[in-house]
Amino acid sequence: VAAGQGATGSIHYQDKPLGTAHAVLCAAEHLEGPVVVAFADTLFRADFKLDASADGVIWVNRVEDPRAFGVVQLGEDGRIVEFVEKPQEFVSDLAIIGIYYFKDGARLRRELQHLIDHDIKGGGEYQLTHALENMKNDGLRFVPGTVDAWMDCGNKDVTVETNGRILEFVQHEEQLVSPQAKLVNATVVPPCFIGPGAKIVNSTVGPHVSIGARSTVTDSTLTDCIVGEDSHLTRITLRNSMIGRHAVLDGQFVSLSLGDYSRLEGE
Template identity: 30%
Template sequence: MKALVLAGGSGTRMRPITHTSAKQLVPVAGKPVLFYGLEAIAAAGITDVGVIVGDTAAAISAAIGDGSVFGLHFTYIQQDRPLGLAHAVAVARDFLADDDFVMYLGDNFLLGGITEVVDDFRTCGNRDAQILLSRVADPTAFGVAELDGTGRVIGLEEKPRHPKSELALAGIYLFTPLIHEAVESIRPSARGELEITDAIQWLIDHGGRVHSSVISGYWKDTGNVPDMLEANRSVLETVDAVQEGYVDEASTVIGRVRIEAGAKVIASRVVGPAVIGPGTEVIGSCIGPYTSVSEDCRIEDSEISCSIVLRGCLVTGVRRIEESLIGRDVEVGMSRRTPAAHRLVLGDNSRVQIPS
């Protein structure tokens, strides 16, 4: 069995972060979300992985290399434009050949991995496809599955206005080579994309055996900032207390806090669950709970909670930051006085809240 990991796409829901970075590389609890999927694939015993990349190919390849660090072997596959999940399967046709495969969306996070479902698919031998489903509050934002009374999949619909169930397709699929005939047989949707839901529906309509599993644990599509912060909170709940960095006697560390090697906590309070990345300095500040600070940051005389701070940030003199995602190499500081006017330089799709 092979794996196909989708690490392309433009990440429009994560802008402005994704103007300069791949959405799959935003860290959850100090580790890029893409890494969790690759580790799950390796744990399931799959080693041959095709990685679909787009405009952010250089950043993705710099982050994950040839796969050896994960115990995997990567074949990079260029998708010139994000024209749908089924289009990604078509682009990867030569790599996939006639093997069964797992398709894993690189910005999806599934707590607990995929080993059980992969083993089940490998051994049962009577399925043409298997989809993972999760109950969600707003199914209109996802592909949605309709099941009959026995749990068999009888219909799929992409982002329906009137969903027939609350069961959303999680971004992990298992296929036999029959999916290629389905992909070749469908046409672009009204969105101009080749939808994987249409391909799976083709299988159903032509007698294909499509099985489903409802996820009992935690799954999240981390394609927007609130979902990324929620995933960060969930993963931080599993963090063990580890102190590899320096904490001085004037500091207090409470609960499950991971302080990476080379980090320094000076005259500060860190409340877990939280992660302080390598090379980061926290000085006279209060961090956490539910906060991950990436490597080589400096947080001084500030308070941050329920947030993700990316690499190389400088935060000084800020009384309170919460529920925030701060991009790489950002500087945040307190104004010396309340301004009569605000001077702003904002990138496309920025979001700014200014007190009245």
């Protein structure tokens, strides 16, 4: 995104879960002039264009259950008239997806710092929507942006779903099965990603399976799964699962979320 706009990107980390406003403020030294903020758990496909006449663009997407998201409400002229964080009563189904453009990054930084300095929280955290609402009330004009596809990575189920959608998008653009992968009496149902050095033996994988480099799958069936690097799976039937790196899994399981360096054996 940054390169496409003639800008330079940077990555910043939040060490403590203090909310979205605090997370953005972790990049305080780069909040100057026009800035784009994108959260790391958001993937999207869009014709990324900026409305130069607006003070900010907030990218949104319609969702069935907006209670887990910050949302925006639009006025008749299409501009954003209200920001609400995780409304329990229906306000809008336009969820903020974690991509923002601000014409004046320094103005945003000051508003975020105001929340921290005055300990203004919502739900026990410093909320970016509070800063946006304050800036809107001060007269700044925000408009919504739209995306062709929004893919979330906030939990296991949506991450696995996102993996499948990405594989669908890129299957005709990239070689997904590495030439360095070894397939022995294996069936691969596309789209699947199989990393270099991975080994699939007496198994069926796919569709929508990603297997990291040097991992092995033996005597197993995997559908809609993500397997990290250097993991070893034996005698399993898995669907809708996410397995970390350096994990060992042996036995009959159906749906799992297993972390890095974990070991789980069934009967």
